[in-house]
Amino acid sequence: ELIDSISRKLQVLREARETLLEDIQANNILGEEVEAIVKEVCKPNEFDKFKMFIGDLDKVVNLLLSLSGRLARVENALNNLDESTSPEERRTLVEKQKLLTQQHEDAKELKENLDRRERIVFDILANYLSEENLADYEHFVKMKSALIIEQRELEDKIKLGEEQLKCLTDSLQ
């Protein structure tokens, strides 16, 4: 029945999470290897730029995802308003939407500047690293954002499944 089907889906999602966490760990190890090489061959101020860019990367990506999620939820709530909604409530939602849209725009611009910094760091590293190490750097950076996005999507799906399951079992009692 439905409960079984959702439970099975949750099981698959949780296994996917395990695999994802291993991928994240593997990518972090690659990142540490790249960092050790960069530290050895680059000037201190260049290493600094590399470190700052890597440090900002997951923060900005996380921020962007969190703002997209909140904005989507507010817009979803706005689309589902009916006549029973008070004008007060509607106004609060519209104000929230305005604020979140602005913050989302800001976060997108931070991300654009970050992409430019990625290219600047790449150009620096290209002066020092072998082709193979440079490819490792590129792979690490690409995977870092991709894995964060995948992790976020997976966590959302698991949370949704858990809520559905809770709803169903509650309604059966």
Add this chain to the structure above:
Amino acid sequence: ELIDSISRKLQVLREARETLLEDIQANNILGEEVEAIVKEVCKPNEFDKFKMFIGDLDKVVNLLLSLSGRLARVENALNNLDESTSPEERRTLVEKQKLLTQQHEDAKELKENLDRRERIVFDILANYLSEENLADYEHFVKMKSALIIEQRELEDKIKLGEEQLKCLTDSLQ
């Protein structure tokens, strides 16, 4: 009476906002002058770094302020819970607090890296600018964050006053 007193306070706050907007405009003009000089005397990649830093500055400061505000409101709500609060509601608030605390930490780290980028840009400009122009740059950057913070505080106070006034007039009708 109370309504008069709040109205007068609001009037003062709105005048302060006018003055503040003039200060912001004046600082923006200073910023454009600094930018024009930097563009003329620095290498394109150095000008790029300057522009990116300036562009990220207000975004990160705004982000940090918005997260501090939201975190404070959630913590305030948590402190004001009483026995009538459902465990569900409490759990939602605690989860929100956890999430916001993490995002706030991230934003603080973004700001720290930004402060380091400010010093990097300063060191670049110090190679090119006269002492006076360099002082203008420093003043512009310091004022830029300070004015954003002041603007946010002022807007919050005005909003609070308007809500108080609305509450009072509603209760008198």
